[in-house]
Amino acid sequence: MSISTVEREDAEAVLSAPAMLEVKDLVVRYGHGRKAASAPAAVDGVSLTIRPGETVGLVGESGSGKSTIGKAILGLQKVSGGSISFQGSDITHAGSSRRQELGGELRAVFQDPNSSLNPRKTIGASLAEPLRVRGVSAAEARTRSEDMLERVGLPREAVDRYPSQFSGGQRQRISVARALICEPKLVVCDEAVSALDLSTQAQVLNLLADLRDERGLSYLFIAHDISVVQFLAQRVVVLYRGQVMEEGPAAAVTENPKHPFTQALVAASPVPRPAEQAERRKLRESLGVRTAAAVAASAGGCPFSQRCPLATELCTAERPALRIVGQSDVACHFA
């Protein structure tokens, strides 16, 4: 069986299946009480869907709200508006007991391998925690932890060691093991490889891809680096200042970007081939995207209008809705 037919069949299966995760018109404002009501939205009306076995990449600059969306899905951030449903049930405001009931089907891998494991606990204790919360016996939790460590390429003896005894890449694998130990359906990876060196980044990316193929996992893969996202994701969502600018198949978004911001993002991502990079640089300079200004764009208009080379009065006055352009959905009046 050739790989391409497998992919096509996979893609068809993915499209017809019901949603694993459905985020609708999500709004998040920081702050408490009255302060929150008047605060600008960190996430402003974002909708996205992840189907079973599908990896959706979420890219954007720092402050674009991509991590906030991940946190809202995981219940680590209060939601101000909209809804989040997981496998058909609403988890927008689910508390810790409700989350526990989800049976560990919704898990996370965080960015910083140095602080995502408690330095005072053994690897075994950290891995066992999600199992113990769900009433798995200590002995079984230990065996499963050892199995999982072996699966991510670490020795079984690592259960008795402390995080400080591992390198960054190894710790990130332990985080992956921790996320996958209770057989999740969806894993939110928040900048899961950004802190790693190239060779270890490749190891962790391969591992994530293997585990996905092996277990039919869905990922929400949040990253600032569009190349890393395109390795793993089938679909990419591009965010700017809390709003979706463009959404579509990974290849279409990265190779044929429609939104001026996505074009700028792709052109700014450097490739390690000098001649090609020189062309890319020329292309980027010819786009004429302006430097980000400190002042926020007018609330009613397109958030990118102040930097956009195409912007007109229409763009500052009216927020463009997502509409289909080619294979993607694009929020731009002129795409």
Place this chain on the structure above:
Amino acid sequence: MIPSIAPTAAPRKTALAKFSGHRLLTSPGGLAGTVWLAALVLASLTAPLWLPYKTEDQDFTAVLSGPSVVHWLGTDELGRDLLSRIFSSAAETLGTSLITAVVGVGLGTILAMAAAASFRAEGIISRITEIMMSLPGTVIMLAVIGAVGINIPLIMAILGVLISSGIYRVMLGQAKSLQSQLYVDAAKVDGVGPLGIGLRHVLPGLANTIVVQSALIFAVGMLIQAGLAFIGFGPPLPKPSWGGMIQSASQHVYDAPWLMVPTGAVLALTVLSANAIGNALGKAPNATASHLPSAAIRRKRAADAAASAAAAPAGDNLPAAGQLSVRGLSVGVDGGTPLVTDVTFDVAPGTVLGLVGESGCGKTMTALSLLGLLPSGVSVSAGQILWNGKNLASATEKDLEGIRGRDIALISQEPMRALDPMFTVGYQLTAAVRRLGRAGKAEARAEALSLLEKVGIVDARRILRSYPHQISGGMAQRVAIALALSGKPRLLVADEPTTALDVTVQAEILSLLRSLVKDTGMSVVMVTHDLGVVADICDNVAVMYAGQVVESGRTASILDNPRHPYTLALLAADPHANTAHDMPERLATIKGQVPQPKDWPAGCRFAARCQFAGSACTIPVPLLPSGSEDGEVRCVKADELAVEGLEWVATDVPTHRVLEIVEKDMA
């Protein structure tokens, strides 16, 4: 199979209890304090067995006597034996003080943990503790004594409650920072409730502070208890108490001054012990860097190194002005492990050299040595850094001060580190211009403005008035570059200048650096791990691995036609090297990790991770011309690999796909 990696061998950390116990017993003060407190409690609890007198026994033949054979510590005004009275009352004093410590620290910790877990709880608890802190403690305790009589345990417990609001303040910040750790988020995702998170993740992190605060509050409790007894609110007479004894001694200060000495000394010693224990436990585990030689030794070593380096001939082909030549540079921990060995490169004026490699390869150490800014305990151990006819490796600190900022400037990964949050951008920039350029105030201000415009800041006047926290990361990096340019440097050392920035901002900063190089003719040493950045801006590149340059030469020839397996592997592992259509199903990886300096082998340092390694790789490998332009490569198999055109392949095929591949091969 994914390569299995043995964890780095580090001493196994023991449980927290053992950990602080170890700290306590290895510090002389802590050990002495523990011994004294333990002896006091033991002596006091066994007092009836060994004390020569009962506490109320009166010896009228020796009233207010000094130390004697019969009464070792003398007697009080009623002829009672001081030794007996001091020791028999010790256990109760210590015990009741412990109540204060337990109640105060316990309550404070619980409140802090509750407040850290919930925003609403924090508001309520903070208001309550503010009220508690504004209440007069002495008045409350006297009121309690008035209402329920002298009940020492109760009084000490109430003292604990009053103290707890202070402890809460101390603990709150720490508990909040623990609560915001990613592993707490991970536990929340696990479905661990707030109580579980508090007990399992926050409390262990507070343990150190809890122990230290307890020791200190214990001492405070003892003093306050003695103070209360002194003003007459001690245990009912004739029961002995330290405060009561000091009070009666104070009435005989003139006729029997000795009386004050034994009780005062025991009280002081005990308080001192508690504080010593607190200090010993509070010491951060890594606070004492005992492996580092003292400052004096380091200065002497530096002077020695300078002398020997100056004695060595500075090389016959002195580089031209503005040219940097690094020759055989080695950097190491003083008297120990090398971190960088035998690094050689040249940077011609107006060119950009990239130092590229993974973390732990020594590229930042190499860059910092160019400015004489190596961290303490690390120094240049061999080689030369030739700049304008001077060898910077042996230059004195005074020489370097003249060069840093003026000839050679630095920009770092964190732009905010270059900026002082207390002062405006304008103030910092004009100060730098005035210091480096000796310009007048108005002149300096104009110069600062033109520098900001030079680094592409449009509204320069507004930025000049801003404080660092008011500007974005990209803007801050531009300001940091402007700051570095204020001394009109000929060489800019840029340590991962764009790593912390968004790609769109990174592209702008790289364009800025490129135009600065073009316009001013300065040269740049760019430390980076990003091969795309190298492709974008560097003319030449030196690939570093485990403290060595493994390959160097023109950027185009190295990235398009890498000769060293490590360079080959880095490129194969980089997802940026592929577009969505030719994206491989698996990225190539390098098994294992960069070895620690102490584990460097004598032969090729990459051999253990190399797909092409053979028996020839166990002997030391020199850097040899690679044949393409002036490139050099450190690999015995470089020619062989070039001829065969080998590629670094993705080796770790997932287990579930091995069969598929085997089947394909069969067919």
